[in-house]
Every structure is written in C-alpha cells, then in structure tokens.
Amino acid sequence: MRFSEFPFLRYLIFFLLGIGLANRDFDFQPIWVGGVLGILWILYVLAILFFKNRIWIAPLAYAQLFLAGVFVVQLHQKPSTEQPILGTPLIAKTLQFDIEKPRSQQNLLQVYAYQRDGKWINSKEKILLYHQDSISLIPESILLIDKAPELVQGPKNPGEFDYKAFLQKKEINYTLFHPGGLKLIDDNHPTSNTWFSPIHWRQGLANLIQSKLADPQAQKVAKALLLGQKDSLDKNIRAEFADAGVMHVLAVSGLHVGILVSVFLFLVKPFKLKEWKLKVYLIAVVIIIWHYAMITGFSPSVVRASVMFTLITLGQMRDRKPSIFNVLAFSAILMIAIDPEVIFEVGFQLSYVAVAGIVLLQPMITRLWLPTSPWIEYLWQLAAVSIAAQLATFPLTVFYFHNFPLWFLPANLLIIPLTFLIMQIGIPFLILGWIPLLSDFLGWVLNSLFQLELWILNLFKNLPVTKLDELTIFPLTMFCVWSLLLIWASWDLFPKKRLVYIACFLTFLWAGNRVINSLIKSNSQLIIYSGNKGFALDYWDGKQLKSWNQGVGVEELDFKIKPNRILNGWGKWPESLQAFSLEKNLLFFPELELLIDVERGMIEHGYASFSKVEYWKENKWIEQEKNAPLEIGNSSVRILF
Numbered sequence: 001m002r003f004s005e006f007p008f009l010r011y012l013i014f015f016l017l018g019i020g021l022a023n024r025d026f027d028f029q030p031i032w033v034g035g036v037l038g039i040l041w042i043l044y045v046l047a048i049l050f051f052k053n054r055i056w057i058a059p060l061a062y063a064q065l066f067l068a069g070v071f072v073v074q075l076h077q078k079p080s081t082e083q084p085i086l087g088t089p090l091i092a093k094t095l096q097f098d099i100e101k102p103r104s105q106q107n108l109l110q111v112y113a114y115q116r117d118g119k120w121i122n123s124k125e126k127i128l129l130y131h132q133d134s135i136s137l138i139p140e141s142i143l144l145i146d147k148a149p150e151l152v153q154g155p156k157n158p159g160e161f162d163y164k165a166f167l168q169k170k171e172i173n174y175t176l177f178h179p180g181g182l183k184l185i186d187d188n189h190p191t192s193n194t195w196f197s198p199i200h201w202r203q204g205l206a207n208l209i210q211s212k213l214a215d216p217q218a219q220k221v222a223k224a225l226l227l228g229q230k231d232s233l234d235k236n237i238r239a240e241f242a243d244a245g246v247m248h249v250l251a252v253s254g255l256h257v258g259i260l261v262s263v264f265l266f267l268v269k270p271f272k273l274k275e276w277k278l279k280v281y282l283i284a285v286v287i288i289i290w291h292y293a294m295i296t297g298f299s300p301s302v303v304r305a306s307v308m309f310t311l312i313t314l315g316q317m318r319d320r321k322p323s324i325f326n327v328l329a330f331s332a333i334l335m336i337a338i339d340p341e342v343i344f345e346v347g348f349q350l351s352y353v354a355v356a357g358i359v360l361l362q363p364m365i366t367r368l369w370l371p372t373s374p375w376i377e378y379l380w381q382l383a384a385v386s387i388a389a390q391l392a393t394f395p396l397t398v399f400y401f402h403n404f405p406l407w408f409l410p411a412n413l414l415i416i417p418l419t420f421l422i423m424q425i426g427i428p429f430l431i432l433g434w435i436p437l438l439s440d441f442l443g444w445v446l447n448s449l450f451q452l453e454l455w456i457l458n459l460f461k462n463l464p465v466t467k468l469d470e471l472t473i474f475p476l477t478m479f480c481v482w483s484l485l486l487i488w489a490s491w492d493l494f495p496k497k498r499l500v501y502i503a504c505f506l507t508f509l510w511a512g513n514r515v516i517n518s519l520i521k522s523n524s525q526l527i528i529y530s531g532n533k534g535f536a537l538d539y540w541d542g543k544q545l546k547s548w549n550q551g552v553g554v555e556e557l558d559f560k561i562k563p564n565r566i567l568n569g570w571g572k573w574p575e576s577l578q579a580f581s582l583e584k585n586l587l588f589f590p591e592l593e594l595l596i597d598v599e600r601g602m603i604e605h606g607y608a609s610f611s612k613v614e615y616w617k618e619n620k621w622i623e624q625e626k627n628a629p630l631e632i633g634n635s636s637v638r639i640l641f
Contacts, residue, residue, distance in 0.1 A: 018069020212443025245408025357392020
C-alpha cells in the first residue's frame with residue numbers, strides 16, 4: 001500500500017491547506033482568487049496538451065486545489081456588519097414545529113419586518129424563540145410580536161461554551177423569551193405541497209412514534225435514534241449514553257446508515273437477483289438512503305455515510321472496487337466545498353476520524369487474537385471495531401468533552417447489536433406505520449426494546465466509576481497520539497527502524513511540550529470570573545489553586561468556571577481563599593492584598609503588585625492599562641503577578 005494509490009487523500013490535504021489559510025483572516029478578494037485559479041487551470045491544460053515534460057502538472061494541480069480551498073471559503077463568507085437592534089412590534093414567520101423544552105417550547109423565527117420610529121424596516125434576521133403559549137406553532141405561521149429580542153452575547157469567561165458562535169453558524173443572532181399571548185396573524189395550515197417537505201415528513205413520523213410508543217423516555221430516544229431529533233432529550237438520558245461511551249448510537253450517524261443498508265441487502269439476499277435487477281435495486285437503496293438523510297436533517301455523519309455508500313455502489317455497478325480512503329477523502333472534499341464551516345463541527349470531525357480509525361486499526365486489532373468459535377469471533381470483530389474507533393477518537397473527545405468512558409467496550413458490545421435490532425424493526429415501523437394493527441404491534445416491540453436499552457444504560461450508570469473526568473489534551477499531544485497510531489497501522493508497510501526513529505522523535509517532542517507547559521503553569525495568576533448574579537476568584541500560586549465564590553450557583557460553576565480549571569490542569573478541589581468583609585460591600589483578600597467593592601464591581605486596592613491585567617473579550621485575553629479602573633462583572637479579568 002502506497003500513498004500514491006490514494007490521490008484523493010493528496011487532493012484533500014492541499015484543499016484543507018487552502019481552507020486553513022482563508023480562515024486566518026487574510027484579506028483575499030474572491031475575484032482575484034478566482035482569476036488566479038482560472039489562469040492556473042489554463043496553464044494546467046496547456047501543460048497536459050503541449051509539454052512532454054510533465055514535471056509541472058502535479059504542482060499546478062495542487063496549486064489549484066489550494067486556491068480552490070481559499071476560494072470556497074471566500075464564496076461562503078458574509079460581510080461582517082453590526083447587527084441591528086430590532087424594534088417592536090415585529091412580524092416573523094415560524095420555520096419549524098415547536099420543540100418541547102423542560103419549561104417552554106422552542107421555535108425558530110424568520111423576521112419579515114420590524115418597526116422603529118414609526119417606520120417598518122425589512123429584515124431577514126433569525127430569532128430563536130422560547131415561549132410558554134398554549135398554542136403549538138407550526139411552520140409558516142405568521143406572528144406579530146410585541147417584545148424585543150436580545151442579541152446573543154459571547155462568552156464572558158475563558159473556556160466557557162461560545163453559544164454566540166454556535167448560533168451564528170446557523171445564522172441566528174437573537175433570542176427571545178415570550179411568556180405567552182403570542183398574536184397569530186396567519187396559522188398557514190399545511191397545503192398539499194407543504195406536506196411533501198422534509199420537515200412535515202419528520203414531524204409526521206415523530207407523531208407516529210409518540211402515538212405508538214407508550215414510554216415517554218422511549219419516545220424521546222426513538223425520535224433521536226430513528227429521526228435525529230435530539231432537542232427534546234433529557235440531560236439525564238444524554239449523560240447516560242455519554243458516560244457509557246455509546247453517544248454515537250443516540251445521534252443518527254454512519255452506523256445507522258450502515259444498518260439501514262444491511263437491512264435492505266438482507267431482505268433481497270434470498271432472491272439471488274441477476275445483475276441488472278441487482279443494479280436497479282441498489283439504485284433504489286441509494287435513493288432511500290438519501291431520503292433518510294434528508295428526513296434526519298442531513299447531519300454530517302449521515303451525509304458522509306450516504307456519499308460513501310453511493311460512490312461504492314456506483315463503483316460496484318462498473319465492476320470496480322474503489323479504495324475506502326479515496327471514497328472517504330472525496331466525500332470530505334464534497335462536504336467541505338458545499339459548506340466550509342462543517343469542518344469545525346464536532347460531529348464531522350468525530351465521524352471522519354472514527355471511520356479512518358476503524359479502517360486503519362481494526363485489522364491490526366483483530367490479528368491480536370483469532371477465536372475458533374463463530375459467536376466469539378463475531379463479538380471479537382465487534383469489539384475490535386469499538387476499540388479502533390475509540391482509540392482514534394479519544395483525543396478529540398478529551399479535547400472537546402474532557403472525559404473518557406471506562407465501560408465503552410462492554411457497553412458497545414451490548415448496545416450496538418440491540419441498536420441493529422431496533423433499526424431492523426424501526427425502519428419497517430416508520431414505513432408501515434399507517435397499518436393499524438401492524439403499527440401497534442411494531443410500536444409495542446420498539447417500546448420494549450428501548451426500555452431494555454435504557455435499563456442496560458442505567459446498569460452502567462450505577463457502576464462505581466463510569467468515566468475519567470476533567471481531562472485535558474493539547475493539540476500537539478493529539479498530533480503525537482494520531483501519529484503513533486499511524487505508525488502502528490503502517491508497521492508492516494515501511495522499514496521498522498525508520499518508524500521507531502519517528503516514534504522516538506514524537507515522544508521527545510511530547511515530553512518537551514510537557515516541560516514547557518509545566519513552566520508556564522508555574523506562573524502565579526488570579527482570574528476573576530463573571531457570573532449572572534455574582535463573581536468568583538481563582539488564585540493559582542504556581543502549585544495550588546485557591547478559590548472564592550461570591551454568588552455563583554453550582555450549575556453556573558460547571559459551565560463558566562470549571563472549563564478553565566480543566567484547561568489549565570488546576571485540579572478538582574481548590575482550597576478556600578481567605579477573605580474578610582470590612583464593610584457592607586467591601587471584601588479584602590489579605591494573601592493578594594486585594595480590595596473589591598462588591599456593589600460597584602470595582603477593584604479598589606492592590607494595583608502595586610500587578611505585572612499585567614487582561615480582560616476576556618472576543619475569546620482572547622486583551623491587555624488593559626495598568627492604572628486604568630478595574631471593573632469586574634462584565635467579563636473575566638486575569639491578573640498576573
């Protein structure tokens with residue numbers, strides 16, 4: 001196996017380099033990039049037609065791919081303009097069905113116009129609406145809203161989830177909570193045309209699940225697993241799947257597409273179709289797969305699996321067996337070209353890394369043991385797939401979620417076969433749900449299977465230790481881990497001496513990075529976090545973390561303060577930072593010689609010992625003038641001593 005056998009992998013590398021450069025805030029004009037791209041294409045064609053020496057063909061091709069990556073990003077970028085403050089009243093239409101939340105209903109609005117200074121101003125802004133109205137909103141309903149929406153604010157603390165960036169990728173800049181009494185101008189009942197839209201199909205199938213499955217928890221898991229609707233899932237259910245290491249089952253992914261394909265191939269196997277009939281059947285399966293991807297909302301993992309299955313099927317029809325690496329790389333190029341932002345989605349990254357890990361590592365793992373029993377061999381093959389996927393994805397899961405599930409292997413050995421059975425019954429249930437008695441029976445079976453799945457997950461939840469928590473990993477460490485896994489996968493393909501040298505170099509690189517990080521970590525610093533109704537202090541003296549909490553709740557602590565502690569490796573259990581209340585609103589911290597006016601949100605004393613003061617703004621630390629007034633509450637403050 002040589003790298004030259006996978007041309008699309010090379011194409012993907014240069015395409016990604018162009019994407020990366022374009023995202024570094026360089027000021028590229030699309031017209032200039034497109035012009036240079038056109039010139040390179042002409043030179044490429046001329047080199048093929050008229051030059052015998054083909055030395056320039058490859059560089060010209062790679063330069064085109066590089067610029068294509070830059071050009072794609074430029075085409076999709078929108079000019080950054082300051083968001084207007086929407087006036088009231090405003091007229092908007094709903095874009096989806098209501099999604100049930102614990103204390104409200106959620107919907108997405110598209111604004112038509114809003115009123116300001118007595119004039120109506122057209123707008124295309126989107127608003128994430130939470131309402132407590134008795135009516136259930138359906139798509140295309142027209143609302144008159146008398147309450148002004150709020151601009152989504154960015155994170156105030158380091159490590160805090162950037163909800164603003166998350167919504168902006170969906171072109172949503174505002175949120176609105178409405179206590180009730182929404183004014184419905186037009187409820188726009190669905191016509192014969194709208195019933196054929198994916199959103200109505202999805203809602204119709206969701207209603208079928210709700211009507212035929214008795215257990216409310218089973219209903220929510222069924223909608224997530226079969227339809228990709230995870231918005232209504234309880235936090236507890238999400239936690240049970242995540243802690244057991246089977247969250248990939250809950251999200252509609254390539255696993256589900258693979259199961260769906262295997263179900264359709266299993267159904268036709270006894271008939272032994274001839275060549276042309278089999279081709280027609282495979283084309284029908286491809287169409288069904290893409291309809292399923294559409295109904296489930298075109299999640300990155302489903303699209304990746306659908307593209308791969310389509311390409312492999314087309315290759316088989318032409319009596320060719322395309323390389324899985326070429327198919328994987330081509331599907332990635334296609335998805336990124338359609339939407340460059342998809343590269344930053346966690347689901348996209350996990351999906352491709354997991355498949356690459358399975359393809360590269362699963363054969364290496366299965367060779368470690370060759371069972372004689374067919375049943376044990378099946379379980380071992382399944383375990384090898386789970387281990388390979390977990391080895392490949394654990395750097396990403398630790399980077400994003402800061403934990404590692406300890407029981408992922410037995411959980412996957414139980415849950416994946418059960419999921420296969422659920423899909424085998426669930427797909428016919430969704431297709432044949434209009435038949436009364438049959439749908440009742442299939443619904444009862446599905447309800448029982450989902451209850452069994454939840455019961456199994458509850459068993460894992462009650463085990464003494466379910467996961468390693470509060471872990472952190474740096475990008476260089478991720479690179480070293482993936483490189484070592486590649487060395488293992490390439491062990492029989494390249495000279496072992498060279499691979500050992502590379503592994504030693506990576507080990508020294510990782511160790512050097514650890515030393516540098518430990519030296520940086522030894523610097524003393526104070527961070528004053530901003531909460532909704534209070535603030536908190538973390539003082540790192542180089543060895544020990546000391547903390548003070550002034551009105552920050554437990555849940556808020558988990559989302560706004562703990563992430564930064566995890567990223568810095570400061571540990572779980574800080575000591576208490578000593579403080580004295582001098583007057584009603586004054587707090588004095590003797591160890592820091594720091595005086596804070598709680599009511600005014602100001603640091604009153606302690607400037608002399610500061611070497612640098614920084615504020616957390618736009619996801620980075622920005623240095624403040626040392627003698628300027630120090631406010632707390634609007635964003636985090638970092639003080640270096």
